[in-house]
Amino acid sequence: MSQQDAVAALSERLLIAAYKGQAENVVQLINKGAKVAVTKHGRTPLHLAANKGHLAVVQILLKAGCDLDVQDDGDQTALHRAAVVGNTEVISALTQEGCALDRQDKDGNTALHEASWHGFSQSVKLLVKAGANVLAKNKAGNTALHLACQNSHSQSTRVLLLGGSRADLKNNVGEQHWLLSCSLCPSP
Structure with missing residues (x-):
């Protein structure tokens, strides 16, 4: 060999x-x-460990000098992969190492969009505190608040509003956050 x-x-x-x-x-x-x-799919060991929540492995890879911000075929970073599953420990480790908070994937979603979409309010809180842009829009014009409202994730919605998100922003089809929330409520 x-x-x-x-x-x-x-x-x-x-x-x-x-x-x-x-x-x-x-x-x-x-x-x-x-x-x-x-x-x-272009995923590195750091992507895999972050997605599976293997904090010890993430820390070892970071110490070994793995690039925090490598993007896979879908343009997702290890931070995206941790946010998709709501792994707060891994998100914290990556943000403390200085990863790019607002890197967008092929759909324009940041890690904050992913955590908000899935309703991981503690992950949303960590990302907001770390300085993630709460006003960032994806390709559909949705902010993280649009996605949290669309999926009735009230805790994530609250964190985003307290973190400076604006309820008056419209997405590409003209929907506002409060209209998305109301459209999900049952009629009287």
């Missing part, structure tokens, strides 16, 4: 270890020379 093949094999094993949360294996593989490989 050539040196290049050996490194490729180690790198593939690093992806698997990160996905499974095998912190000790991750350390060993990095020490043996594993390089950052990507999945067929």
Whole structure:
């Protein structure tokens, strides 16, 4: 086996270890020379560990110098992947390391949009406190507040309003936050 093949094999094993949360294996593989490989969807070990909530692995990868802001094929970062599942510990670790808070994916969504859409109010709170832009709009013109209201996530809505979001903003089809909220309420 050539040196290049050996490194490729180690790198593939690093992806698997990160996905499974095998912190000790991750350390060993990095020490043996594993390089950052990507999945067929462009996800790095950091994306995988962040999405699975493997905080210890995330911390090891950050200490090893993994790029915080690498985007996958959908233009999502590790922060997006943590926000999609509401993992506050990983979100906190990534924001403390200085990741880009307002990086947009292929649909224009930031991590704050993702956390708001899914109703993870503690994640929303962390992102707002870290300085995420509460007025950022995705490609449909929706702010995080639009998405929280659309899905009846009252706690996330409250956090966003207290964090400076504006209820008067319209999306690309002219909908305002309060209209989205009212459209979900049952008629009397």
